[in-house]
Amino acid sequence: xxxxxxxxxxxxxxxxxxxxxxxxxxxxxxxxxxxxxxxxxxxxxxxxxxxxxxxxxxxxxxxxxxxxxxxxxxxxxxxxxxxxxxxxxxxxxxxxxxxxxxxxxxxxxxxxxxxxxxxxxxxxxxxxxxxxxxxxxxxxxxxxxxxxxxxxxxxxxxxxxxxxxxxxxxxxxxxxxxxxxxxxxxxxxxxxxxxxxxxxxxxxxxxxxxxxxxxxxxxxxxxxxxxxxxxxxxxxxxxxxxxxxxxxxxxxxxxxxxxxxxxxxxxxxxxxxxxxxxxxxxxxxxxxxxxxxxxxxxxxxxxxxxxxxxxxxxxxxxxxxxxxxxxxxxxxxxxxxxxxxxxxxxxxxxxxxxxxxxxxxxxxxxxxxxxxxxxxxxxxxxxxxxxxxxxxxxxxxxxxxxxxxxxxxxxxxxxxx
Amino acid sequence: xxxxxxxxxxxxxxxxxxxxxxxxxxxxxxxxxxxxxxxxxxxxxxxxxxxxxxxxxxxxxxxxxxxxxxxxxxxxxxxxxxxxxxxxxxxxxxxxxxxxxxxxxxxxxxxxxxxxxxxxxxxxxxxxxxxxxxxxxxxxxxxxxxxxxxxxxxxxxxxxxxxxxxxxxxxxxxxxxxxxxxxxxxxxxxxxxxxxxxxxxxxxxxxxxxxxxxxxxxxxxxxxxxxxxxxxxxxxxxxxxxxxxxxxxxxxxxxxxxxxxxxxxxxxxxxxxxxxxxxxxxxxxxxxxxxxxxxxxxxxxxxxxxxxxxxxxxxxxxxxxxxxxxxxxxxxxxxxxxxxxxxxxxxxxxxxxxxxxxxxxxxxxxxxxxxxxxxxxxxxxxxxxxxxxxxxxxxxxxxxxxxxxxxxxxxxxxxxx
Numbered sequence: 001x002x003x004x005x006x007x008x009x010x011x012x013x014x015x016x017x018x019x020x021x022x023x024x025x026x027x028x029x030x031x032x033x034x035x036x037x038x039x040x041x042x043x044x045x046x047x048x049x050x051x052x053x054x055x056x057x058x059x060x061x062x063x064x065x066x067x068x069x070x071x072x073x074x075x076x077x078x079x080x081x082x083x084x085x086x087x088x089x090x091x092x093x094x095x096x097x098x099x100x101x102x103x104x105x106x107x108x109x110x111x112x113x114x115x116x117x118x119x120x121x122x123x124x125x126x127x128x129x130x131x132x133x134x135x136x137x138x139x140x141x142x143x144x145x146x147x148x149x150x151x152x153x154x155x156x157x158x159x160x161x162x163x164x165x166x167x168x169x170x171x172x173x174x175x176x177x178x179x180x181x182x183x184x185x186x187x188x189x190x191x192x193x194x195x196x197x198x199x200x201x202x203x204x205x206x207x208x209x210x211x212x213x214x215x216x217x218x219x220x221x222x223x224x225x226x227x228x229x230x231x232x233x234x235x236x237x238x239x240x241x242x243x244x245x246x247x248x249x250x251x252x253x254x255x256x257x258x259x260x261x262x263x264x265x266x267x268x269x270x271x272x273x274x275x276x277x278x279x280x281x282x283x284x285x286x287x288x289x290x291x292x293x294x295x296x297x298x299x300x301x302x303x304x305x306x307x308x309x310x311x312x313x314x315x316x317x318x319x320x321x322x323x324x325x326x327x328x329x330x331x332x333x334x335x336x337x338x339x340x341x342x343x344x345x346x347x348x349x350x351x352x353x354x355x356x357x358x359x360x361x362x363x364x365x366x367x368x369x370x371x372x373x374x375x376x377x378x379x380x381x382x383x384x385x386x387x388x389x390x391x392x393x394x395x396x397x398x399x400x401x402x403x404x405x406x407x408x409x410x411x412x413x414x415x416x417x
Numbered sequence: 418x419x420x421x422x423x424x425x426x427x428x429x430x431x432x433x434x435x436x437x438x439x440x441x442x443x444x445x446x447x448x449x450x451x452x453x454x455x456x457x458x459x460x461x462x463x464x465x466x467x468x469x470x471x472x473x474x475x476x477x478x479x480x481x482x483x484x485x486x487x488x489x490x491x492x493x494x495x496x497x498x499x500x501x502x503x504x505x506x507x508x509x510x511x512x513x514x515x516x517x518x519x520x521x522x523x524x525x526x527x528x529x530x531x532x533x534x535x536x537x538x539x540x541x542x543x544x545x546x547x548x549x550x551x552x553x554x555x556x557x558x559x560x561x562x563x564x565x566x567x568x569x570x571x572x573x574x575x576x577x578x579x580x581x582x583x584x585x586x587x588x589x590x591x592x593x594x595x596x597x598x599x600x601x602x603x604x605x606x607x608x609x610x611x612x613x614x615x616x617x618x619x620x621x622x623x624x625x626x627x628x629x630x631x632x633x634x635x636x637x638x639x640x641x642x643x644x645x646x647x648x649x650x651x652x653x654x655x656x657x658x659x660x661x662x663x664x665x666x667x668x669x670x671x672x673x674x675x676x677x678x679x680x681x682x683x684x685x686x687x688x689x690x691x692x693x694x695x696x697x698x699x700x701x702x703x704x705x706x707x708x709x710x711x712x713x714x715x716x717x718x719x720x721x722x723x724x725x726x727x728x729x730x731x732x733x734x735x736x737x738x739x740x741x742x743x744x745x746x747x748x749x750x751x752x753x754x755x756x757x758x759x760x761x762x763x764x765x766x767x768x769x770x771x772x773x774x775x776x777x778x779x780x781x782x783x784x785x786x787x788x789x790x791x792x793x794x795x796x797x798x799x800x801x802x803x804x805x806x807x808x809x810x811x812x813x814x815x816x817x818x819x820x821x822x823x824x825x826x827x828x829x830x831x832x833x834x
Contacts, residue, residue, distance in 0.1 A: 069705070069706060069709050070706070070708075070709025070710055071709065074710070085520045085523070085524070098706060099667070099668045099703070099705060099706050099761075100705055100757050100760050100761050100764070101666065101667035101668055101669065101729075101732060101757065101758070101761050102732045102734035102735070102736045102756070102757040102758045102761070103502045103667065103668065103669050103732055103734050104667075104668045104669075105734075105736050105757050106502070106734045106736050107502070109736070126745075126746075127746060127748055127749055129749055129752060129760075130705060132743070132746050132749040133738045133749070133752060133757070133760065135743070136738055136739045136741045136743065136753075137736075137738065137739060139739070139741060140739035140741060141739075146743065146744075164745040164746050164748065165745070165746070167744075167745040168743060168744055168745045168746060171744055171745070172744075185709075186710075238719075242659075242719055242721055243660070243698060249518065250516070250518035250520065250521075251516045251518055251520065251521045252518065252520050252521075258710075261710060261711065262709070262710035262711070265710060265711045265713065265714035265718075266710060266711070266712075266713040266714065268714070268718070269713050269714025269715070269716075269717050269718030269719075270713075270717050270718070271717045277717060277718055277719050277720055278718065278719065279714055279717070279718030279719055280718075281660060281698075281700070281714065281718070281719075281721070281722075283698070283700065286516070288486070288516060288517055288547060289486060289487070289515060289516050291487075291820060291823060292486050292487025292488065292602075292679070292683075292820075293487055293491070293675075293678060293679035293682060293683060294678065294679070294682045294683070295683075295819065295820050295823065296682065296683040296686050296687075296817045296818075296819040296820050297682035297683065297685070297686025297696055297698065297819075298686070298819075299686075299819030299820070299822070299823075300686050300687050300688045300694060300696070300818070300819040301682075301685070301686025301687070301694055301695070301696030301697075301698070302655075302659055302686075302694050302695065302696055302698075303694055304659055304698070305698075312518075315518060315519045315520055317519035317520050317522075317523045318519070319519045319522050319523050319526070319554075321550045321553055321554065322553045322554060322556070322557035322558075324553045324556060324557060326549070326552070326553065326563065326585060327563075327584075327585055327588055328543075328581040328582070328584040328585045328588070329543075329544060329549050329581050329582070329585060331544055331581065332544055332546055332549040332550070334828055334831040334832050335546060335550060335831060336553075338831065339519070340517050340518065340519040340522050340550070341518075341519045343517050343546075343550065344516075344517050344518050344519070346827055346830045346831065347517070347823075347827055349826075349830070350823050350824075350826035350827035350830060351823045353823070353826045354822040354823035354826055357822065400713045401713075401717070402712065402713040402714075402715075402716030402717040403708060403709075403712050403713050403716065405716070405771040405774065406708060406712065406716075406764075406767050406768045406770070406771035407767075409766075409767040409770045409771055410763055410764055410767035411751055413763045413766070413767060414751040414752060414755065414763065415751050
């Protein structure tokens with residue numbers, strides 16, 4: 001169960017709301033935007049068949065190594081950190097070959113036992129420089145040439161059909177799972193990008209899709225007025241409140257925040273048709289930690305932020321603050337005997353209350369418990385919210401032209417040397 | 418060596434600059450602000466004497482457990498993540514008992530072997546609810562009552578003189594290290610808060626202080642005009658550029674970003690004397706990862722941000738991209754044979770170039786290599802920059818009145834139940 005409450009008024013008229021529903025419907029029906037179809041895609045069947053055939057158990061695969069960055073890593077990391085403590089998760093390690101700083105690269109090499117690892121190289125374009133560099137490193141370091149059995153038995157690729165990586169996979173008979181062309185990297189967590197590694201980690205990815213589908217159906221049945229209202233409020237106040245804070249309570253939500261930051265920032269920071277720089281800046285916070293860091297700025301700083309509180313009602317990990325009174329610290333005894341979960345929840349509510357009292361636009365999402373179904377729902381919630389904001393801002397939510405210049409300059413640095 | 422370059426013009430006149438030097442000098446000389454004195458404090462001698470006496474080696478201490486949150490954990494984490502791969506670091510594990518979500522709490526309990534652990538409970542006020550809750554949990558879970566030898570042999574406290582935790586330590590003969598009263602939590606990394614755990618992890622904390630002292634002396638010798646100019650630019654443009662992005666290249670800089678976010682947000686988000694909400698919002702990014710996440714927003718989104726690039730010239734971890742050409746991926750061969758370090762540095766420069774071309778105010782800090790000296794310098798750099806910005810904004814940089822309301826509401830939730 002996920003409970004959502006808005007504590008601000010969004011004055012959107014019926015026609016504008018209707019238009020928003022129709023706009024997203026058009027994105028979906030025209031096939032221009034593909035993420036809407038992911039909850040019902042056939043990919044999971046393909047993955048399940050592959051897993052039966054490959055037989056990971058017998059082969060002794062203990063590490064799932066995702067070679068990917070950005071949209072190719074953030075979603076999987078988000079889901080895994082949310083659910084790693086649940087019984088669904090099997091004992092395999094999840095390792096990311098992601099950043100190209102030598103410290104991380106070296107640490108990964110030391111940590112990975114090739115024979116016990118299954119590598120998934122993920123790149124939508126099929127030529128992401130970080131990913132191909134890691135791929136070459138694995139081939140070289142573990143002495144697993146492309147044409148070898150050794151390579152073929154330990155690799156899968158996830159990429160767009162027709163990409164360089166796809167062609168390579170085809171050529172050397174490595175299993176390739178395609179990302180639909182109309183699904184952008186940051187919207188791809190429910191494609192093979194997330195489904196393949198997450199299924200390998202034991203997660204009930206059917207439930208992940210079912211949770212997403214639940215919200216999808218509700219939205220296209222026009223049952224999600226509150227979502228539309230929230231997006232409208234954010235977009236129509238983008239000049240006054242250019243920063244959208246996600247204040248999520250509990251360390252397992254940290255990678256979810258990072259996923260949100262990419263989704264939001266890369267989708268909504270755009271030059272619009274009139275040449276204006278528009279967009280909103282995402283900030284992810286973790287409670288209670290960031291009560292000791294960012295909260296002061298929220299409460300007393302500029303009134304340029306909206307805040308969404310995310311609270312997990314029950315982490316299903318019972319551990320209580322012992323009923324011990326320490327000399328001189330009797331002032332802290334008011335939480336004695338209380339579950340840590342209860343303390344964290346109360347901190348979330350108290351912080352929200354203190355933010356609300358400042359007149360700041362706040363809403364709260366309460367996740368009953370962390371399971372694949374609810375996580376799927378949350379992923380789709382933020383994807384829909386992003387699409388709606390993009391619609392109201394009048395931009396192309398799904399491209400990212402701004403990152404090309406840096407890539408070009410990078411290449412020139414090496415080619416012209 | 419740390420090289421700094423500003424790529425924007427800060428039009429500050431000589432008198433305003435002089436005033437800023439004098440303002441910080443007054444903070445220091447009056448004893449109102451204590452962090453300026455930390456590079457020269459005697460605390461490290463006390464810690465070294467304690468370590469000699471305690472003999473951690475013989476006692477078989479393999480884990481350093483920091484019980485603390487916010488200013489009590491972020492600095493230590495920042496320094497350790499920056500330097501964990503260097504030869505200075507000994508083999509002890511660093512564990513934080515920080516957040517109160519049950520998942521993290523439970524994981525910590527499972528991970529910690531009491532007999533092999535040394536616990537440092539850190540709280541400036543001496544009654545932080547997260548910290549005291551963890552303290553009670555350790556006492557109960559490991560059956561180590563306060564009065565026992567077992568407790569005394571495995572604990573130290575770091576807190577203000579006269580705080581409840583200080584009194585408790587005194588009473589049960591646990592070693593207590595004091596935080597100077599005039600040093601705020603977020604400015605306390607160079608006090609016992611950071612020095613005790615970091616020295617226990619093998620770091621050359623003398624060099625950490627020496628690096629800080631180097632910049633301190635340079636500043637009070639009026640050699641740091643560029644720092645003053647940068648702060649002036651930020652503060653005088655706080656309305657147009659309310660967001661200050663730190664784009665740090667390399668995963669080891671992630672916790673440094675989090676330390677910066679607290680320092681900046683909590684210091685500069687304030688109600689000023691005229692009742693205005695002022696402040697600037699810190700955002701920490703990691704390259705190259707966030708090129709695939711936030712960069713689009715920087716390049717095409719609203720012009721409301723300044724950007725500081727941080728680059729490590731030499732991570733001193735040699736690992737190269739193999740000189741392998743993969744069929745269909747020949748387009749990526751331009752980095753073949755290149756060190757990962759070189760690729761990362763080039764990405765930093767290329768990204769900066771692409772941001773500069775947008776007319777965005779950028780500066781760059783190049784850290785020669787990651788060692789304790791340079792890290793001490795960087796910590797002090799950001800502390801000085803924060804003090805200068807606070808001066809120019811006309812606020813009290815060192816208090817945090819905004820967080821009290823939430824704490825009061827929290828307590829009421831339990832007391833009135």
